[in-house]
Amino acid sequence: AQSVTQLDSHVSVSEGTPVLLRCNYSSSYSPSLFWYVQHPNKGLQLLLKYTSAATLVKGINGFEAEFKKSETSFHLTKPSAHMSDAAEYFCVVSDPFSGGYNKLIFGAGTRLAVHP
């Protein structure tokens, strides 16, 4: 069965320092993986996606993630945090063989705080 674990519920960084949000997944097949960002009282916005092409995926706003099959990880990184990055981040896995409608499994979310 598919599952996704976001290892930190809260991450706090200083502006200008690197960001690392960790995600591990469990999948019987080669999954598709996504990172979404949600600002307060807003919908979720797609940051980036991995779909079995390049293992290092670049997304919007300077974020990137690396798919590591041996570690079953898909960690999200950014070299330098900006105040506007403060939000909640969701790691998502998709298993095309999980049922009739290609179910997405959402992680519990990581709240990123950025301090001046």
Add this chain to the structure above:
Amino acid sequence: SQTIHQWPATLVQPVGSPLSLECTVEGTSNPNLYWYRQAAGRGLQLLFYSVGIGQISSEVPQNLSASRPQDRQFILSSKKLLLSDSGFYLCAWRSLAGGTGELFFGEGSRLTVL
């Protein structure tokens, strides 16, 4: 380009009153449509999904229902709201025609039941 609209953005309703949240998608045909709920501290919960007009699947038994009267319209309803229905409701769509499976979300509807 495709857009998704959700309304109302904010709603305060008394217990026992009815509910109707509406979602429409533009710029695509035959999308898969979804309703999710975010309750405080409980993550994202899939409520309903639809693969076509009149086709609704429920993920969680509850006080809510969904309908899809038109290809790009998805409605979430309740006849009598409960306190536990409070939360942030998100509509989403996905195209399986040449897409890579990601969901596109609306801006959400904040429901407070008093």
